[in-house]
Amino acid sequence: MSRRHIISLLMENEAGALSRVAGLFSARAYNIESLTVAPTEDATLSRMTIVTVGSEDIIEQITKQLNKLVDVIKVMDLTEGSHIERELMLVKLRAVGADREEIKRTADIFRGNIIDVTESTYTIELTGAGSKLDAFLEAIDSASIIETVRTGASGIGRGERSLKV
Amino acid sequence: MIFYQFMEATGAEIVVRCLAEEGVEFVFGYPGGAVLNIYDEIFKQNKFKHVLVRHEQAAVHAADAYARSTGRVGVALVTSGPGVTNAVTGIATAYMDSIPIVVVTGQVPTPAIGLDAFQEVDTVGITRPCVKHNFLVKDVKDLAATMKKAFIIAATGRPGPVVVDVPKDVTYHTTDFEYPATVEMRSYSPVVKGHSGQMKRAVQMLLEAKRPMIYAGGGVVLGDASEQLAELTRLLGFPITNTLMGLGGYPATDRQNLGMLGMHGTYEANMAMQHSDVLLAVGARFDDRVIGNPAHFAREQRRIIHIDVDPSSISKRVKVDVPIVGDVKNVLTDMLALLKQAKEKPDVAALNAWWTQIELWRSKNCLKYNRNSPIIKPQYVVEKLWEVTKGDAYVTSDVGQHQMWAAQYYKFDKPRRWINSGGLGTMGVGLPYAMGVQLAFPDAQVACITGESSIQMNIQELSTCKQYRIPVKVVTLNNRYMGMVRQWQEFFYGSRYAESYMESLPDFVKLAEAYGHVGMRIDRPEDVEAALKEAFSPALKERMVFMDFQTDQTENVFPMVEGGKGLSEMILAEEL
Numbered sequence: 200m201s202r203r204h205i206i207s208l209l210m211e212n213e214a215g216a217l218s219r220v221a222g223l224f225s226a227r228a229y230n231i232e233s234l235t236v237a238p239t240e241d242a243t244l245s246r247m248t249i250v251t252v253g254s255e256d257i258i259e260q261i262t263k264q265l266n267k268l269v270d271v272i273k274v275m276d277l278t279e280g281s282h283i284e285r286e287l288m289l290v291k292l293r294a295v296g297a298d299r300e301e302i303k304r305t306a307d308i309f310r311g312n313i314i315d316v317t318e319s320t321y322t323i324e325l326t327g328a329g330s331k332l333d334a335f336l337e338a339i340d341s342a343s344i345i346e347t348v349r350t351g352a353s354g355i356g357r358g359e360r361s362l363k364v
Numbered sequence: 365m366i367f368y369q370f371m372e373a374t375g376a377e378i379v380v381r382c383l384a385e386e387g388v389e390f391v392f393g394y395p396g397g398a399v400l401n402i403y404d405e406i407f408k409q410n411k412f413k414h415v416l417v418r419h420e421q422a423a424v425h426a427a428d429a430y431a432r433s434t435g436r437v438g439v440a441l442v443t444s445g446p447g448v449t450n451a452v453t454g455i456a457t458a459y460m461d462s463i464p465i466v467v468v469t470g471q472v473p474t475p476a477i478g479l480d481a482f483q484e485v486d487t488v489g490i491t492r493p494c495v496k497h498n499f500l501v502k503d504v505k506d507l508a509a510t511m512k513k514a515f516i517i518a519a520t521g522r523p524g525p526v527v528v529d530v531p532k533d534v535t536y537h538t539t540d541f542e543y544p545a546t547v548e549m550r551s552y553s554p555v556v557k558g559h560s561g562q563m564k565r566a567v568q569m570l571l572e573a574k575r576p577m578i579y580a581g582g583g584v585v586l587g588d589a590s591e592q593l594a595e596l597t598r599l600l601g602f603p604i605t606n607t608l609m610g611l612g613g614y615p616a617t618d619r620q621n622l623g624m625l626g627m628h629g630t631y632e633a634n635m636a637m638q639h640s641d642v643l644l645a646v647g648a649r650f651d652d653r654v655i656g657n658p659a660h661f662a663r664e665q666r667r668i669i670h671i672d673v674d675p676s677s678i679s680k681r682v683k684v685d686v687p688i689v690g691d692v693k694n695v696l697t698d699m700l701a702l703l704k705q706a707k708e709k710p711d712v713a714a715l716n717a718w719w720t721q722i723e724l725w726r727s728k729n730c731l732k733y734n735r736n737s738p739i740i741k742p743q744y745v746v747e748k749l750w751e752v753t754k755g756d757a758y759v760t761s762d763v764g765q766h767q768m769w770a771a772q773y774y775k776f777d778k779p780r781r782w783i784n785s786g787g788l789g790t791m792g793v794g795l796p797y798a799m800g801v802q803l804a805f806p807d808a809q810v811a812c813i814t815g816e817s818s819i820q821m822n823i824q825e826l827s828t829c830k831q832y833r834i835p836v837k838v839v840t841l842n843n844r845y846m847g848m849v850r851q852w853q854e855f856f857y858g859s860r861y862a863e864s865y866m867e868s869l870p871d872f873v874k875l876a877e878a879y880g881h882v883g884m885r886i887d888r889p890e891d892v893e894a895a896l897k898e899a900f901s902p903a904l905k906e907r908m909v910f911m912d913f914q915t916d917q918t919e920n921v922f923p924m925v926e927g928g929k930g931l932s933e934m935i936l937a938e939e940l
Contacts, residue, residue: 210551211551214500215492215500218489218492219492222492256679263675263676266675266676267674267676269517269551269552270551272550272551
């Protein structure tokens with residue numbers, strides 16, 4: 200049965216690190232729903248969060264293949280345990296007339312912030328699990344959406360569960 | 365070496381000294397603009413020999429064969445751009461068969477990278493999917509450590525090719541040079557020892573087996589574990605089969621060996637594989653040419669123990685019950701110790717019944733062929749080659765029918781004697797492979813079993829053989845067809861032989877002679893043995909001999925498991 204997994208990994212922060220991971224996924228026909236990457240507090244390390252969908256067998260292969268990459272130091276399937284997932288979304292909405300109040304109310308309910316305002320638009324910043332961001336987009340009139348940009352998920356284990364060198 | 369410490373050196377000198385420090389004997393290569401500084405340093409040194417090939421693909425194949433036959437890291441050197449793209453086939457070939465090589469590639473100067481400079485390609489990008497790892501060295505200060513890392517990564521764990529891309533400016537920049545004895549890599553630490561609990565479970569399972577089978581792959585050869593494998597197999601009294609890559613990992617002439625398995629494996633090996641109740645897989649990866657359709661394979665209930673240095677090879681195509689990650693030699697050594705301590709013994713009665721069944725399968729004599737043919741049978745040539753060379757030659761092959769006949773009829777009793785492209789199936793490897801082996805073992809008998817189609821894919825290397833007096837013996841099974849393509853077209857495409865007929869063949873005898881070699885054409889079965897004897901006679905020991913055997917055009921490789929079919933669904937040669 201296919202299931203959504205969030206895989207976190209630490210790798211050497213070298214040129215081409217991202218392409219090694221992205222290339223692996225395309226070469227072996229694995230799905231990538233999202234992929235985020237940035238250096239950690241230790242600038243020699245990159246931390247990557249990959250959201251993928253696959254059966255247990257596929258996820259096992261993905262984990263093994265990632266571990267096999269010479270630059271990869273550690274791999275963890277966050278979804279195997281208790282974890283927190285967050286994603287940032289910026290949404291630009293057409294906001295005129297009565298809609299302005301309605302959109303603001305909806306944003307408040309989702310604990311979003313309006314970070315840019317013009318006479319005709321709002322830009323809302325929203326953080327949460329991917330499903331919450333999806334729910335927000337469902338909740339507003341799709342015709343009013345001008346553009347959305349999402350970072351893809353970042354994840355971290357709860358409590359003592361951590362991924363470090 | 366103390367002498368080298370803290371001396372200023374150019375990048376080019378560093379490359380050359382690193383290779384010398386690694387004890388490299390041969391560098392196979394081809395010069396060009398981006399590597400001129402490195403070649404200038406090669407000119408000035410005498411630590412290793414450079415072998416000038418006629419095409420970069422052959423440089424990598426020769427380095428690959430050097431590695432396969434010696435167990436040491438092979439080295440190739442090519443220039444940027446087309447030098448690299450020509451080398452890619454060689455790199456991918458080595459990658460698919462997990463062969464340790466280091467390929468040093470020239471690159472345009474760092475300021476020119478990305479500007480579509482003359483002879484620029486994104487080498488790291490192009491090679492990334494077919495290397496174990498690759499490096500672009502942007503700073504001469506990183507060069508020595510990178511070279512060390514390249515050799516460590518290539519040779520350890522599951523071996524593989526490593527590319528080191530060196531921009532031209534880096535080759536003339538200078539730095540203090542010291543070759544590190546080793547380099548720590550926090551991200552790279554292959555598992556060496558097997559898990560003791562898993563090994564105990566495995567030994568228990570083997571001792572409980574009623575219909576056991578040992579399935580040994582290229583990992584046994586690469587891991588130099590054939591002695592341990594032989595001891596374990598004999599101690600248990602179990603049947604064993606070798607994959608194409610594993611041939612020689614267990615002596616072919618031993619009675620416990622059922623021969624090769626897979627698409628063109630023996631009837632007995634495939635049947636025993638399918639009907640076993642406990643399967644010990646050692647350094648093998650259950651690939652499509654070996655077990656056929658995995659769903660069909662899974663129909664029979666069996667428990668599987670899988671030893672492999674690469675965790676990603678385990679449970680990839682076939683779910684296993686006892687995975688053991690580790691160096692094959694270490695794991696087998698530890699399992700042998702456990703076996704010897706065990707109070708239980710293998711079930712002799714069950715084993716006897718199992719062997720009776722196997723002998724019944726074996727009595728089908730699935731490799732028989734018409735020995736009274738007036739036309740030369742390719743199988744006969746291989747059998748005679750085995751006799752004439754007393755089973756002691758290094759045999760390289762190209763890809764196709766001749767490759768399968770070589771694998772089926774040349775009985776390899778020693779590891780590292782059978783050199784072929786198993787994973788990628790690269791036509792054209794045979795001649796450069798033979799060169800790499802012969803240079804590594806100048807006194808050995810080296811035969812390249814090939815076809816008239818494959819040999820033409822790197823025929824230019826006859827020139828390299830001339831330059832370095834490399835006395836390999838080419839055994840061409842010339843059936844005027846791309847034989848394996850023709851066979852599939854006969855079986856699955858209504859005998860419509862689309863583009864598989866090799867027209868306008870050269871006169872190979874004259875061609876060989878044009879390069880200063882000995883050419884022979886053999887048309888009749890009764891001349892086969894004499895030709896081979898002459899080719900391997902002391903009189904021609906120093907000469908490269910090209911034998912053109914005119915073989916039966918209609919001969920097919922049997923047994924055969926059709927693609928997508930199960931292992932026990934073999935097509936056998938019609939009763940003769």
